[in-house]
Amino acid sequence: xxxxxxxxxxxxxxxxxxxxxxxxxxxxxxxxxxxxxxxxxxxxxxxxxxxxxxxxxxxxxxxxxxxxxxxxxxxxxxxxxxxxxxxxxxxxxxxxxxxxxxxxxxxxxxxxxxxxxxxxxxxxxxxxxxxxx
Ligand SMILES: [Zn+2]
Numbered sequence: 061x062x063x064x065x066x067x068x069x070x071x072x073x074x075x076x077x078x079x080x081x082x083x084x085x086x087x088x089x090x091x092x093x094x095x096x097x098x099x100x101x102x103x104x105x106x107x108x109x110x111x112x113x114x115x116x117x118x119x120x121x122x123x124x125x126x127x128x129x130x131x132x133x134x135x136x137x138x139x140x141x142x143x144x145x146x147x148x149x150x151x152x153x154x155x156x157x158x159x160x161x162x163x164x165x166x167x168x169x170x171x172x173x174x175x176x177x178x179x180x181x182x183x184x185x186x187x188x189x190x191x192x193x
Contacts, residue, residue, distance in 0.1 A: 076126040078172075079119050085169050086115045086147070088162050089154035097153070111150070114143055123180060130173040136180065 075083070094100045094108040104112060118138050122128050131139075131147075139147065158166035 075120055078126045078128055079122065081165075081168060082128070082172075083116050083119050085162075085165050086119075086150075087112055088165060089150050089158065092154040092157050092161060093150045108150075111143065111146055114139075115147060124178060127178050129175060129178060130169075133173065133176075 090104055090108050090112045094104045098105045098108065100108075119128075122138070123136060124134075128134075137144070155169075158169065
């Protein structure tokens with residue numbers, strides 16, 4: 061029997077720094093949330109693990125890539141309604157607790173939220189026409 065090497069990874073762009081950072085941030089928030097509310101230690105419960113995987117995938121396919129705005133300011137709602145609600149719950153709980161456990165990550169997260177959200181060029185918002193005088 062021949063031993064085949066595993067298939068090479070899909071030829072997608074490797075996630076950039078910002079995306080990877082957001083993935084780590086959501087993982088850290090889920091960790092806090094799951095530990096405190098679901099009594100886990102170090103390993104997420106199945107529900108939270110699924111949510112984490114979902115968030116990771118959404119980040120990987122974010123159309124903004126490294127220009128990504130904070131999710132709560134983004135005009136593209138890539139999360140399903142149910143998942144969005146759950147992520148918001150996690151952030152509501154873990155957000156205020158982040159500075160204690162992950163100070164640098166929390167600061168970067170806050171800075172990211174202050175950045176202006178870019179618009180996707182192809183779905184431009186209607187601009188207000190200047191009023192005629
Ligand atoms: Zn959990």
